[in-house]
Amino acid sequence: xxxxxxxxxxxxIFVMQGFAGLILFSVYVLMALGLAIIFGQMGVINMAHxxxxxxxxxxxWMTSNLFQTYxxxxxxxxxxxxxxxxFLASGALGMLVEWVLxxxxxxxxxxxxxxxxxxxxxxxxxxxSVFGAREVGVELPQWMLGSLQVTSSIEVPINGVFVMCLTVxxxxxxxxxxxxxxxxxxxxxxxxxxIMAGAVGINTEKVDRYTFGLGCGIAGxxxxxxxxxxxxxxxxGQLYIVDTFLxxxxxxxxxxxxxxxxxxxxxxxxxxxxFFMSGSMAKVLTLLAVVGILMLRPQGLFALKxxx
Amino acid sequence: xxxxxxxxxxxxIGILVLAVFLVLVLPLTLDVFRLNxxxxxxxxxxxxxxxxxxxxxxxxxxxxxxxxxxxxxYCMAMFLKLEASSVExxxxxxxxxxxxxxxxxxxxxxxxFWKPFHSLTLTIAAIILxxxxxxxxxxxxxxxxxxxxTYFAIITQAVAAILTILIVGQQGYTGGINxxxxxxxxxxxxIRPDHAKIVLYxxxxxxxxVCIMIAQFVRHSKLGRILVAMREKxxxxxxxxxxxxNFKIFAFCIAAVFAAIGGAMFALNVxxxxxxxxxxxPSIEMVIYTAVGGRLSILGAIYGTLxxxxxxxxxxxxxxELWLFGLGGLFIAVVLAFPNGLAGIWGDYVQPRIDRxxxxxxxxxxxxxxxxxxxxxxxx
Numbered sequence: 001x002x003x004x005x006x007x008x009x010x011x012x013i014f015v016m017q018g019f020a021g022l023i024l025f026s027v028y029v030l031m032a033l034g035l036a037i038i039f040g041q042m043g044v045i046n047m048a049h050x051x052x053x054x055x056x057x058x059x060x061w062m063t064s065n066l067f068q069t070y071x072x073x074x075x076x077x078x079x080x081x082x083x084x085x086x087f088l089a090s091g092a093l094g095m096l097v098e099w100v101l102x103x104x105x106x107x108x109x110x111x112x113x114x115x116x117x118x119x120x121x122x123x124x125x126x127x128x129s130v131f132g133a134r135e136v137g138v139e140l141p142q143w144m145l146g147s148l149q150v151t152s153s154i155e156v157p158i159n160g161v162f163v164m165c166l167t168v169x170x171x172x173x174x175x176x177x178x179x180x181x182x183x184x185x186x187x188x189x190x191x192x193x194x195i196m197a198g199a200v201g202i203n204t205e206k207v208d209r210y211t212f213g214l215g216c217g218i219a220g221x222x223x224x225x226x227x228x229x230x231x232x233x234x235x236x237g238q239l240y241i242v243d244t245f246l247x248x249x250x251x252x253x254x255x256x257x258x259x260x261x262x263x264x265x266x267x268x269x270x271x272x273x274x275f276f277m278s279g280s281m282a283k284v285l286t287l288l289a290v291v292g293i294l295m296l297r298p299q300g301l302f303a304l305k306x307x308x
Numbered sequence: 309x310x311x312x313x314x315x316x317x318x319x320x321i322g323i324l325v326l327a328v329f330l331v332l333v334l335p336l337t338l339d340v341f342r343l344n345x346x347x348x349x350x351x352x353x354x355x356x357x358x359x360x361x362x363x364x365x366x367x368x369x370x371x372x373x374x375x376x377x378x379x380x381x382y383c384m385a386m387f388l389k390l391e392a393s394s395v396e397x398x399x400x401x402x403x404x405x406x407x408x409x410x411x412x413x414x415x416x417x418x419x420x421f422w423k424p425f426h427s428l429t430l431t432i433a434a435i436i437l438x439x440x441x442x443x444x445x446x447x448x449x450x451x452x453x454x455x456x457x458t459y460f461a462i463i464t465q466a467v468a469a470i471l472t473i474l475i476v477g478q479q480g481y482t483g484g485i486n487x488x489x490x491x492x493x494x495x496x497x498x499i500r501p502d503h504a505k506i507v508l509y510x511x512x513x514x515x516x517x518v519c520i521m522i523a524q525f526v527r528h529s530k531l532g533r534i535l536v537a538m539r540e541k542x543x544x545x546x547x548x549x550x551x552x553x554n555f556k557i558f559a560f561c562i563a564a565v566f567a568a569i570g571g572a573m574f575a576l577n578v579x580x581x582x583x584x585x586x587x588x589x590p591s592i593e594m595v596i597y598t599a600v601g602g603r604l605s606i607l608g609a610i611y612g613t614l615x616x617x618x619x620x621x622x623x624x625x626x627x628x629e630l631w632l633f634g635l636g637g638l639f640i641a642v643v644l645a646f647p648n649g650l651a652g653i654w655g656d657y658v659q660p661r662i663d664r665x666x667x668x669x670x671x672x673x674x675x676x677x678x679x680x681x682x683x684x685x686x687x688x
Contacts, residue, residue, distance in 0.1 A: 110457065122632065242588060284474050288470060295450065
C-alpha cells in the first residue's frame with residue numbers, strides 16, 4: 001500500500017495525518033479528563049458526559065453571537081470569556097445533577113449508567129427544543145483562520161494548534177489541582193478510602209459534589225474547544241461518549257497519565273489508518289484493537305492499586 | 309411450595325394470565341396492523357427475558373444485547389433475502405441470483421459466509437450458534453479474567469458500536485445502513501399477507517413461552533440460586549468452590565441466545581433488519597424494558613416491554629417532542645424510586661392485598677409466606 005508514494009510524500013502524509021490525529025487527541029483528552037475524574041475517581045458512569053460537553057459548545061456559540069451583535073470590536077477575544085462561561089455553566093449543571101440524582105446512587109454504579117442515560121435523552125431533547133435540530137457553527141475570529149506553512153508539502157491549521165495548546169494548559173491545570181492542591185488531596189483520599197476520609201474530617205459529600213462539578217466543567221471547556229474545529233448539534237455529544245469511555249478504561253481508570261497515553265495511542269492509530277482505508281474500517285480496527293487489548297489486560301495501561 | 313421445578317402456584321397463575329392475554333385477548337381485540345405491532349414489541353421481550361437472567365439474577369449488565377438481537381436477525385434476514393433473490397426474481401441485475409444490494413455494490417459472486425444461508429436448517433442452527441459462540445468468546449475472555457460490573461458494560465457497549473460501524477461500512481455484504489429489506493417468502497410461503505402475520509404472531513408467542521419455561525427452570529434450579537448468590541457476594545461463592553466465571557458465561561450466553569431468537573422473530577414479523585437495531589441506543593433501550601418491568605421478574609420483563617413500547621408508539625405519534633423527555637424521565641424514575649420496576653410495585657402493593665382478600669375467605673394454606681431468596685432486591 002506504500003508503493004505509489006515517494007519517501008518524501010510518505011513523510012508528509014505521516015506528519016499531516018499525525019497532526020490530524022493530534023487534534024482528535026485533543027478532543028479525546030479534554031473529554032476524557034472530565035470523565036476520568038468522574039468515572040476514575042468516583043466510579044460513576046456518566047453517560048450524559050457528552051451532553052455536558054455540548055452545553056459548553058452551545059454556551060460558546062451564544063457568547064460569540066452576543067459579541068458579534070453588541071461588541072464587534074472585542075470579537076477577537078470572545079473565546080476566552082466563552083470558555084470560562086462554558087466551564088461555569090456545565091459545572092453548575094453538574095453539581096445540580098449530583099445533588100438531585102447521583103448522590104443517591106453511589107452504592108449502585110450500574111444504575112448511575114441508566115439514570116444518566118435518561119438524563120442525556122432529556123438534555124438532548126431540551127437542546128433540540130431550545131436551539132433547534134440543525135447543527136450550529138461559531139464564526140472563528142480572524143486570527144484563528146488560515147494555516148501555518150511548515151514546509152512546501154506540510155501545513156497545519158492555526159485553530160488546531162490553538163486547541164492543542166489549550167489542551168496542554170487544561171491538562172496541566174487539572175494535574176495541579178488533583179495532585180498539588182489541598183482539595184485534590186481530599187479527593188484522592190475519598191477515592192482511596194471513603195470511610196477513613198470521612199473519619200479524619202473530610203466532608204465527603206461536599207468533595208463528591210465539587211468533584212462531579214469539576215468533571216462536568218471540564219467537559220464544558222472541551223465543548224467550547226470543540227466548536228473551534230466542528231459544528232454542534234443536539235446529538236453531537238453521543239458520537240464521542242463510547243470512544244471516550246474506551247479511552248478512560250484503556251488508560252486505566254484512575255490514572256491521568258494513562259488517560260493521556262491511551263488518548264494519544266487511540267487517536268494516532270485511528271487517524272493514521274484513516275489515510276489507508278475507509279474511515280469506518282479505521283474506526284472498527286482501532287476499537288477492535290482496544291477491546292482486544294482490554295481483554296488481555298483488563299486493568300488498562302496504567303493501573304492504580306486501590307484497596308477495595 | 310410444591311415440588312415442581314418450574315413454578316409455584318402464584319407464578320403458574322401469572323403465566324396462565326399472560327397466556328390468556330397474549331393468545332386470546334390481544335388477537336381478538338386488535339386488528340392485524342396492531343397485532344403485528346405487538347408481535348414487533350414481543351421480539352424485544354425475548355431480549356428483556358434474557359436480561360432478567362443475565363442482569364437481574366446474575367448481576368451482569370450487558371449493554372450489547374443489540375449485538376445478539378442483530379446477529380439473530382441478520383441470520384434470519386440473510387436466509388429470507390437469498391430466497392427473495394432467486395434467479396427469476398433478479399433477472400434485471402447484472403448478476404442474477406444475488407441480493408440486490410450486492411449487485412448495486414459491484415459484487416459479482418455470493419460471498420462465502422452467505423452460502424450456508426441457502427438452507428433453512430443451517431440458518432436455524434446459525435441463529436442459535438453464532439450469537440451463542442460469540443457470547444461464549446466474549447464471556448470467556450472477560451469473566452475468566454474477572455472483569456465485571458461497569459467495565460463489562462462499557463466493553464459490551466464498544467462491541468455494539470463496532471458491529472454497527474462494520475455493518476454500515478460493509479455495504480456490499482450487509483446492505484449497509486438500509487439493512488436487508490424486501491424479504492418475501494419463507495420456503496415458498498409468503499410472509500407478507502395478513503393471515504401469514506397472524507400465523508407468525510402465534511408462532512412467536514409459542515417460542516416466547518418456551519423461553520419463559522427455560523427461564524423459569526433456570527431460576528428455580530440450583531443454578532439460579534448460585535447466580536443470585538454470586539450477585540450478592542461473589543467472593544464467598546468462589547471460596548465455596550464454585551467456578552464463578554463459568555456460571556457468568558452461562559448466564560450471558562443464555563441471554564445472548566434469547567436475544568438472537570428475538571432478532572430472528574423480528575426479521576420474520578417485521579420483514580426487514582437494519583443496523584438501527586444493533587447499536588448502543590437500542591441496546592440500552594432494551595435494558596430499560598427490563599428495568600421498567602422489574603429486573604427480577606420474568607413476567608414483569610414482558611409486560612414492561614409491551615408497556616414501554618406502547619407508550620413509545622402512542623406518545624411519539626401524538627407528541628414527538630415529549631417522548632424523549634418521557635423516556636428519560638422514566639429511566640430516572642425507575643432507577644431512583646422503583647429499582648424493581650412494575651413487578652416490584654405489584655409485589656409490594658397489589659399482591660399483599662389480593663393475598664389478604666383470599667386469606668380472609670379461607671384458612672391459610674401451608675408454606676404460605678414462602679418467598680424465595682431470589683425475589684429479594686439486589687443489595688449490591
